[in-house]
Amino acid sequence: MAKPKRRYVCESCGSVSTRWQGQCADCGEWNTLVEDTPKTVFSAKHDLSTGGRSIRFEPLDAPGEMPVRRTSGLAEFDRALGGGLVPGSAILMGGDPGIGKSTLLLQASAHIARAGGEVVYISGEEAAGQIRLRADRLGLSGAPVRMASTTSVRDILTTLGEMDAPALLVIDSIQTMHSDQIEGAPGTVSQVRGCAFELIRYAKENGVTLILVGHVTKDGSIAGPRVLEHMVDVVMSFEGERSHQYRILRSLKNRFGPVDEIGVFAMEGAGLAEVGNPSLLFLSGRDEPLAGSAVFPAMEGTRPVLVEIQALIVRLQSGATPRRAVVGWDSGRLAMLLAVLEARCGLNFSNAEVYLNVAGGYRLADPAADLAVAAALVSALGDKPLANDAVWFGEVSLAGEIRPVAHSPIRQRESAKLGFARGFGPVSGAGAEAGMTFSGLAMLPNLVDRILGHE
Ligand code: TYD
Ligand code: MG
Numbered sequence: 215m216a217k218p219k220r221r222y223v224c225e226s227c228g229s230v231s232t233r234w235q236g237q238c239a240d241c242g243e244w245n246t247l248v249e250d251t252p253k254t255v256f257s258a259k260h261d262l263s264t265g266g267r268s269i270r271f272e273p274l275d276a277p278g279e280m281p282v283r284r285t286s287g288l289a290e291f292d293r294a295l296g297g298g299l300v301p302g303s304a305i306l307m308g309g310d311p312g313i314g315k316s317t318l319l320l321q322a323s324a325h326i327a328r329a330g331g332e333v334v335y336i337s338g339e340e341a342a343g344q345i346r347l348r349a350d351r352l353g354l355s356g357a358p359v360r361m362a363s364t365t366s367v368r369d370i371l372t373t374l375g376e377m378d379a380p381a382l383l384v385i386d387s388i389q390t391m392h393s394d395q396i397e398g399a400p401g402t403v404s405q406v407r408g409c410a411f412e413l414i415r416y417a418k419e420n421g422v423t424l425i426l427v428g429h430v431t432k433d434g435s436i437a438g439p440r441v442l443e444h445m446v447d448v449v450m451s452f453e454g455e456r457s458h459q460y461r462i463l464r465s466l467k468n469r470f471g472p473v474d475e476i477g478v479f480a481m482e483g484a485g486l487a488e489v490g491n492p493s494l495l496f497l498s499g500r501d502e503p504l505a506g507s508a509v510f511p512a513m514e515g516t517r518p519v520l521v522e523i524q525a526l527i528v529r530l531q532s533g534a535t536p537r538r539a540v541v542g543w544d545s546g547r548l549a550m551l552l553a554v555l556e557a558r559c560g561l562n563f564s565n566a567e568v569y570l571n572v573a574g575g576y577r578l579a580d581p582a583a584d585l586a587v588a589a590a591l592v593s594a595l596g597d598k599p600l601a602n603d604a605v606w607f608g609e610v611s612l613a614g615e616i617r618p619v620a621h622s623p624i625r626q627r628e629s630a631k632l633g634f635a636r637g638f639g640p641v642s643g644a645g646a647e648a649g650m651t652f653s654g655l656a657m658l659p660n661l662v663d664r665i666l667g668h669e
Contacts, residue, residue, distance in 0.1 A: 223250040223403045228441040250404060284381060284423065287325025290478055290488045291318065294450060294463040296471015299326075299382065299423040303470065304414045306388075306442055308428045309452030314461055315427050316340070317485050318452065319384050320349060324357035331381035333358075334374065338365040338390030338400075352485040365400060367393045367409045371416055379420035385413060387427035388442065407441050414445055443467060454481075461486065476631065506594030509605045509634060510586030511625035512578060518621070518628035520605070522573040523583070525590035527566045536565060542572025543583065551588055551610060558614030559662045561595060582619035584610035585639060588658060592665045600665065604636040605629040608643070614658040618642040626650045638664070 222234050225248055227241035237244050283298030292298045295305075309315050320335065327333040337345055342363045349355045360380070364370060374383070385391060389401040391409040398405050410426060417424035428442065430451075443449050447469040454461035463477035478489040506525040511518050523543075530536055540548050548570055555561045570587065572578050585608035593600050600606075607625055609617040622643035629637060630649035637643070638661070641654030655661050 221250055222247040223441075225401075225403050228403055248398075248402065248404075284326065284331060285329075286322040287329070288318070288322055288477070288479075288486070288488055291322060291463060292477075294465050294477035295448065296465070296468050300447070300470045301381070301423055302418050302421045303448060304410075304417055304424045304426065304446040305448040305450060306426050306428050306446040307450045307452060308430045310430055310456070312456050313452050313454055314479070314481055314486055315452050316386055317348065317352070317481075318463070318479070319386060319425060319427065320345070320354065320359075321352060321485055323359045323382060323384055324349070324352075324354035326382050327357045327359045332378065333360065333382045333384070334380045335359050335361045335384045335386070336370055337361070337363050337386045339387060365390050365392050367391050367412055368395075371412060374416060374420075379422050382423045382425070383413070383417060384425045385427065387429060388413075389429050403441060407445075410442050410445055460489070476628075503599035503602050505597045505599045506590055508586045508590040508593065508600055509629075510578075510583050511605050511607055511629045511634075511637075512580045512583065513621050513625065518624050520629060520632055520634070521578065523578075523586050523590045524571045524573060525587070525594040526569040526571075527563070527591070527594045528569075529566050532565055536563075537567045537569075539568075540570045543570055543578050543587065547584070548587070550612070551584060551591070554610060554612060554614050554658060555588065555591065555662075558657070559592075559659050561592070561662065563591075563595070566595075580619075581609045582607040582625075582639075584608060585616060585655075585661065588661060589638070589665060592662050596666045598665055598667065601636055603634050604638060605634045606638045608639040608655070610658055616640050616655050616657065616661070623647055626652060 220232070222231050223229070224238040224241060224243065224246045226238060226243040226246040229238060229240035231239065231247065234247050234249070238246050281300050281302065283300055285292055285298045286295070307315055307319070316337070323333045323335050340363065342361060345361055345363070346355065349357070388406055388410055392400040392405060393409050393412065396405050396408040413424055413426070416422065426442070426446065448465060449467040451464050451466055452461060453464060459480045459482070461479040461481060463479065465471070465473050467473060479486040480489050506527070508523045510521050510523055512521050538545065538548060548568070552563050552568065556563060568591070570590070586606040588610060589600060589606045605625070607619060609619050611617055616639070618640045622639065623645060626637050626643070626647040627650070630647060635649065635651060637650050637652040638655055639652065641656050644652050644654040655664070
């Protein structure tokens with residue numbers, strides 16, 4: 215029999231390499247590679263063509279077998295899932311600590327339990343008393359959720375085996391779970407994968423919807439369990455700034471629905487409230503259109519984020535050297551854009567102080583921000599507010615051309631979904647995106663005309 219090949223798995227990102235290294239080549243973490251020898255190695259001597267059981271082939275169309283989705287009681291959650299929870303599916307829910315994963319899942323659990331579905335909520339992170347306290351605070355303590363605090367997958371599966379299968383099983387979190395069949399501490403790749411495998415198998419065999427909470431690593435991927443992303447049907451990410459109120463639930467993978475649906479929530483005193491019209495999220499405080507404010511659909515990796523760019527221009531009495539201050543953007547880039555606006559559009563910033571701020575402490579690195587910054591600057595200079603429902607994106611060249619940027623359709627789709635009905639950007643970006651009227655601008659002077667009303 216062939217000698218089993220050694221392989222090493224990174225406990226942080228799950229990448230596999232054939233030799234041990236101090237630093238993972240993929241995610242750059244140190245001392246995260248552990249040996250992971252595949253238990254069974256098949257050799258040519260084992261003939262797999264006989265001795266098995268015959269499998270039964272199925273037709274592609276089986277009328278009446280479409281799974282009936284169950285509502286979570288939170289329309290925004292259902293929307294992000296593509297229409298509710300599918301029985302027998304496994305969902306991985308990732309997000310930063312403290313973002314509200316446990317709160318969301320407790321709210322959904324309570325709703326389903328109250329609607330008559332059996333719900334088992336297992337926490338490996340909090341004691342029963344803590345969960346009770348949260349339920350109390352959320353006004354959910356009367357809901358008939360079966361709650362337990364444990365980390366043993368064997369205990370969980372034994373207990374589930376002795377009762378009728380629940381409609382929903384929540385495991386908070388998969389990194390705290392432990393199987394005595396597998397070596398290693400909870401949270402290691404082999405434990406996480408092994409525990410998830412057993413839980414998913416139980417869910418599939420019994421038509422249970424399984425939700426696994428997963429921690430997220432520094433770079434934003436779902437930790438260790440990146441391996442889990444292949445095993446589950448749905449991967450969701452719960453995002454937001456802990457210091458801010460709003461949360462976005464996004465599906466990154468969905469075997470039962472589209473992946474570009476998002477759910478929007480606000481974290482309030484009594485848990486997560488749904489934000490039915492998410493455009494309010496960005497327009498609040500902007501009810502009156504303000505000069506100098508432009509909304510930019512930025513891309514973070516492959517994901518769009520809408521940010522507000524604010525510009526303020528203060529005319530100086532002649533003589534003093536004007537200040538240029540930037541928060542959240544590159545000051546060199548601002549200087550370039552001001553020069554292009556002066557040289558190509560005939561605007562004059564020379565005796566004015568220019569302040570630029572990206573709202574919410576967000577740091578922009580996306581080159582497509584140029585057009586939104588230019589729009590904010592022109593709007594501030596002319597004291598002409600931009601339309602409240604408009605977004606702006608595109609790269610500006612030294613010649614004043616508005617250049618194409620990546621992910622134009624995603625930027626438009628996400629903006630439309632968040633309530634922005636008008637988009638301005640490179641001519642190449644024009645295309646039919648639902649809910650969005652897109653105007654292509656060829657040159658920076660077209661933008662200036664548009665805003666200052668010479669069009
Ligand atoms: P939690 O659901 O514990 O986050 P996670 O499971 O993702 O780690 O949420 C924790 C935060 O939410 C905590 O900082 C307090 C806040 N919170 C509220 O603001 N209101 C509430 O009603 C609840 C339950 C939590
Ligand atoms: Mg939690």
